[in-house]
Amino acid sequence: MIKKMLIAVVGLAISGCQSSTELQTAVEQATPVPSSVKAAIVKDARDYLVDPYSVRDAEISYMQFNKHSGLHWVCVKANAKNRMGGYSGRQAVEVWVRNGQLAGNLPNSPACNLPTMKWQAFPELEALRNA
Template identity: 35%
Template sequence: MKRTILLAGVAVVSGCVSAEQLDKIYGSQTTPTAAERAAAVAYIKTTFYDPYSIRDASISNALTLLDTGYRSICVRFNAKNRMGGYVGMTSTSLRFQGAAVVSSLQDAPGCNTARLTYSSFPELENL
């Protein structure tokens, strides 16, 4: 029987994700491309409530999700909610196919691991 396991906010279908597979996924980290960074900004601008209030933004390295053809990038930031208050740091996983965002998952558990490397994301703070 196959199980769906969430990793960096992306469903990976397999019988079981072993420690070796996790090592392979986290070992595949590469710096996001300029096209992926631009697609992340465009996606957040069109789907988040108040993207212009974003501060303290950071972006993770991109992970290759086994043999699925997808890449995953996590974005962390602090932004205002619908009531106008800052909610604290949240993480969102963006799943890419090529340079296009195809889905996202807010508060993705795989975004909060020490194995994932983050860097500043000024493009998102300067909307």
């Protein structure tokens, strides 16, 4: 629990360091996510999600860079079953990447709701239901 709170606080500090202009520039300069990062997200989704085999409607944003923190970040949107066994609706999670490795996440990040964000389908995450 402490680790999750620490990650959330760090996330707020990281996202707070970018001005709106810098954030918009990061979105405009975003690049497609490398397959190695996608594979790491899929691997960690098995432990992060309550029912990873129920994922549907998955998308991943293009990768942005925060020059203040030195972290890259992407957003993942997906719908999966919750603890009650029902679908909870698409949720967004900001995922931080440092040197090609996942470094943390921030559920329901406001950055994931930017209207200019570039998205692409994330079939690799949806493929968990066939695993």
